[in-house]
Amino acid sequence: xxxxxxxxxxxxxxxxxxxxxxxxxxxxxxxxxxxxxxxxxxxxxxxxxxxxxxxxxxxxxxxxxxxxxxxxxxxxxxxxxxxxxxxxxxxxxxxxxxxxxxxxxxxxxxxxxxxxxxxxxxxxxxxxxxxxxxxxxxxxxxxxxxxxxxxxxxxxxxxxxxxxxxxxxxxxxxxxxxxxxxxxxxxxxxxxxxxxxxxxxxxxxxxxxxxxxxxxxxxxxxxxxxxxxxxxxxxxxxxxxxxxxxxxxxxxxxxxxxxxxxxxxxxxxxxxxxxxxxxxxxxxxxxxxxxxxxxxxxxxxxxxxxxxxxxxxxxxxxxxxxxxxxxxxxxxxxxxxxxxx
Amino acid sequence: xxxxxxxxxxxxxxxxxxxxxxxxxxxxxxxxxxxxxxxxxxxxxxxxxxxxxxxxxxxxxxxxxxxxxxxxxxxxxxxxxxxxxxxxxxxxxxxxxxxxxxxxxxxxxxxxxxxxxxxxxxxxxxxxxxxxxxxxxxxxxxxxxxxxxxxxxxxxxxxxxxxxxxxxxxxxxxxxxxxxxxxxxxxxxxxxxxxxxxxxxxxxxxxxxxxxxxxxxxxxxxxxxxxxxxxxxxxxxxxxxxxxxxxxxxxxxxxxxxxxxxxxxxxxxxxxxxxxxxxxxxxxxxxxxxxxxxxxxxxxxxxxxxxxxxxxxxxxxxxxxxxxxxxxxxxxxxxxxxxxx
DNA sequence: CTGAAAGCGCTTACAG
DNA sequence: CTGAAAGCGCTTACAG
Numbered sequence: 001x002x003x004x005x006x007x008x009x010x011x012x013x014x015x016x017x018x019x020x021x022x023x024x025x026x027x028x029x030x031x032x033x034x035x036x037x038x039x040x041x042x043x044x045x046x047x048x049x050x051x052x053x054x055x056x057x058x059x060x061x062x063x064x065x066x067x068x069x070x071x072x073x074x075x076x077x078x079x080x081x082x083x084x085x086x087x088x089x090x091x092x093x094x095x096x097x098x099x100x101x102x103x104x105x106x107x108x109x110x111x112x113x114x115x116x117x118x119x120x121x122x123x124x125x126x127x128x129x130x131x132x133x134x135x136x137x138x139x140x141x142x143x144x145x146x147x148x149x150x151x152x153x154x155x156x157x158x159x160x161x162x163x164x165x166x167x168x169x170x171x172x173x174x175x176x177x178x179x180x181x182x183x184x185x186x187x188x189x190x191x192x193x194x195x196x197x198x199x200x201x202x203x204x205x206x207x208x209x210x211x212x213x214x215x216x217x218x219x220x221x222x223x224x225x226x227x228x229x230x231x232x233x234x235x236x237x238x239x240x241x242x243x244x245x246x247x248x249x250x251x252x253x254x255x256x257x258x259x260x261x262x263x264x265x266x267x268x269x270x271x272x273x274x275x276x277x278x279x280x281x282x283x284x285x286x287x288x289x290x291x292x293x294x295x296x297x298x299x300x301x302x303x304x305x306x307x308x309x310x311x312x313x314x315x316x317x318x319x320x321x322x323x324x325x326x327x328x329x330x331x332x333x334x335x336x337x338x339x340x341x
Numbered sequence: 342x343x344x345x346x347x348x349x350x351x352x353x354x355x356x357x358x359x360x361x362x363x364x365x366x367x368x369x370x371x372x373x374x375x376x377x378x379x380x381x382x383x384x385x386x387x388x389x390x391x392x393x394x395x396x397x398x399x400x401x402x403x404x405x406x407x408x409x410x411x412x413x414x415x416x417x418x419x420x421x422x423x424x425x426x427x428x429x430x431x432x433x434x435x436x437x438x439x440x441x442x443x444x445x446x447x448x449x450x451x452x453x454x455x456x457x458x459x460x461x462x463x464x465x466x467x468x469x470x471x472x473x474x475x476x477x478x479x480x481x482x483x484x485x486x487x488x489x490x491x492x493x494x495x496x497x498x499x500x501x502x503x504x505x506x507x508x509x510x511x512x513x514x515x516x517x518x519x520x521x522x523x524x525x526x527x528x529x530x531x532x533x534x535x536x537x538x539x540x541x542x543x544x545x546x547x548x549x550x551x552x553x554x555x556x557x558x559x560x561x562x563x564x565x566x567x568x569x570x571x572x573x574x575x576x577x578x579x580x581x582x583x584x585x586x587x588x589x590x591x592x593x594x595x596x597x598x599x600x601x602x603x604x605x606x607x608x609x610x611x612x613x614x615x616x617x618x619x620x621x622x623x624x625x626x627x628x629x630x631x632x633x634x635x636x637x638x639x640x641x642x643x644x645x646x647x648x649x650x651x652x653x654x655x656x657x658x659x660x661x662x663x664x665x666x667x668x669x670x671x672x673x674x675x676x677x678x679x680x681x682x
Numbered sequence: 683c684t685g686a687a688a689g690c691g692c693t694t695a696c697a698g
Numbered sequence: 699c700t701g702a703a704a705g706c707g708c709t710t711a712c713a714g
Binding site: 006052053054055056058064066073075077080083084088091094096097098100102111113116117118119141223255256260278279284285 | 422600
């Protein structure tokens, strides 16, 4: 219960015989303070176990050092990795991560204001899509916002995104290269820019050689829905010979369905996923998949947050990163090779 | 850049013709305020777009509404799920989650104080182990701490843990039940209570029928190390007929190695994992695994945080939860069945 | 470089 | 139920 009265700046000031202002300076990077006093203050602080109260500091300095992270689905290993990387890179810069999970368009309206009430210095939104009203609210406050892995038209929303169109086209070219002709696309959640652009790129790749998609279905980015969708796709006659799924979870479902139908992968059906998550590299699936380079994505996002909100009237940055096709057994019988795009 | 001056309580007070104190009361659950004023304040607040500044509130009320979550490894789907569940359950109670990722014993000493400087109301530590010095620091402040999925002897650290000994014993009984005799254990990280207790339970289950472990090795809870360890274990003569791995990632490695050695699973080698993560239920692995009931674990942990630190001199709670064996094809050729323990 | 003073935006006894 | 006042622990112009 208790809770001893914590040590405050004034205590350190008294012990080291300086003013509170000087104690504050000792804990502020790059503020003017003499070597001697700095040392004295730090010693006293250490002896007393003093750490500046970040909350009080926030109130006066108007910088919380907290970045809000909004993430839709942590069960997807891609987003788990994104979160871990983001959190780590923020920690490196001594920034803290306030997490909002399970965010969909619906509840974000009530959840985000709570996040903002903690005076976050910026918001990184992965997977969920910010409404324009919410984005405006952030812009009004001069709060930098970056949308990760979802494109947004909104003027003051920064975007870091994989070039999904190019990624889709790369997949088409790879499948054409191994002689496939009758191809289908398994969409993620309709109306997400990621699924849409992957499809656009895929189709355009096929169009280059005069081919069209033979079929398409929707798996909502999740295993269960993809199971049903693949079942439908694979029962078509004549048989498909390649299937591009908008993420790995769905591609894994596709492999499972193919196996249960005794369709040989890759001989009779080539399967490609997206995100190159750990399950894709597992021996039992060995899935060809498009890799997004999470590290680079997050680096950009963090840099945008640190850079702050763009000056009024100026448009936020939209960055598209190249992806890489990791070729595995689900499209090629043999050894692993990599195609850069 | 800009950032309009945000609306403060005083603005709402003026607009609605009341004092700042009354505005504050309007936003404080269960404080005495008349219906009429409540309505008037809320209307004005809505019109002006006012939200109380949680940082300022923290400074005066000494409750931040923030819970610190320390997690070692988000790439492990078990912990990703733990984090998501925790965050969601905290949100339900209007509590925020401040995340510390990639925490090991080493860097926790520097990272946790940063977390504490944000005046968190409690700390949930998953997977990493708190040093006794750190735990004391929290106790001094009257800060409730709960250690998830790792046992801790420390007096003022709450614990929510799966009954790993019982879990290990359950696995032994299951394997004995399907006629296995030559069994090995693949440990996680040595010196973690989880790996140690799973092994103790497993051994004690075998001991009940006079059997002993034929071999053991260490996989550090990760796929790569488990690959090598399993390779060693499976090259032994006479052959093992069952392998219990302290988590799923290692069990999956074991399946991969067995397959590459053309050892039939489960006919020649039964394999059991722990945590019942999504990959375990995938068709290609169909792994028998011990399920920990994350929901229940997190419920308990959150309840402990909300209850606050135990009165001085009193020992914190240590809760052990029952687990459940999910039987799949890696130990039984046929259909899925469940054993409660 | 250093200190005294004001102030960040709220809540909380204290009176009434 | 309501308001005036003090104060939470810090930082930041302002002088010196």
